Amino acid sequence: MSAKQKYIAISITLAAMLLAIPDAGLRAEDDVSTSSAEFRTCSQSMEITDVRFSARADIGVEVLFDDIGCAVIWRNLQCALDQHTFDSKATVRDFNDLSSVLMSEAVYVINKNLRSPIGFGIAAFRNMNSAKAFIKEKGTGKLMIYKEVIRLDLRPPTPPEEESEKK
Numbered sequence: 001m002s003a004k005q006k007y008i009a010i011s012i013t014l015a016a017m018l019l020a021i022p023d024a025g026l027r028a029e030d031d032v033s034t035s036s037a038e039f040r041t042c043s044q045s046m047e048i049t050d051v052r053f054s055a056r057a058d059i060g061v062e063v064l065f066d067d068i069g070c071a072v073i074w075r076n077l078q079c080a081l082d083q084h085t086f087d088s089k090a091t092v093r094d095f096n097d098l099s100s101v102l103m104s105e106a107v108y109v110i111n112k113n114l115r116s117p118i119g120f121g122i123a124a125f126r127n128m129n130s131a132k133a134f135i136k137e138k139g140t141g142k143l144m145i146y147k148e149v150i151r152l153d154l155r156p157p158t159p160p161e162e163e164s165e166k167k
Contacts, residue, residue: 051098053116053123057090068092069120069154071103076150087146092124095134099126104146107131111141120154 048054048066055071057063059082065071075086090103106124109131114121125131128143135141144152 049117051093052095053093055090055092055103057086057103059085059089067116067118067120068103068108068122068124068149069116070118072122072150072152073154073156076154087150094126094130095123096125096130101126106146108144108146108149109134109141110144110149110152111135111138113138113140118156122149 048064050066053067055065055068057071063074065074071090071092075083075090078086087104088102091100092103092106093099094101094106095109101124103124106126107128107130109123109125111121111123114123116122123134125134131143135143
């Protein structure tokens with residue numbers, strides 16, 4: 001099997017794995033207290049609804065994510081080589097000025113009250129001062145660097161009807 005054939009086989013396998021990821025969260029306007037909330041899936045090349053929380057990577061093919069948390073989950077499902085490529089090429093948008101920043105160089109704020117498109121509540125900033133100012137303005141949030149963010153145990157939220165079935 002040639003290297004190109006192996007790459008195609010691995011890509012197809014990874015695509016199948018991505019399709020198996022359950023619904024990954026709520027839109028910003030959804031109310032988690034109702035079972036009728038409409039969930040969005042966490043997948044590559046999804047529609048970008050709020051660029052402030054989006055991520056993009058060109059790893060031979062362009063992949064887009066509506067939420068930084070989705071990008072982290074996707075990255076962590078990849079082989080080591082693809083993770084390395086992602087780490088060196090993925091970009092996020094600075095929450096304040098929307099400029100593109102390498103994901104590995106950005107500073108992040110995790111804030112459970114921040115309504116990101118899928119619900120992970122992760123905002124990216126070009127530098128530490130901007131991130132700290134954001135936390136001060138909001139009154140809450142956890143400051144993290146990229147190496148900490150990719151180690152988070154991020155999991156797609158469970159739809160309300162599944163939670164009630166568990167009880």
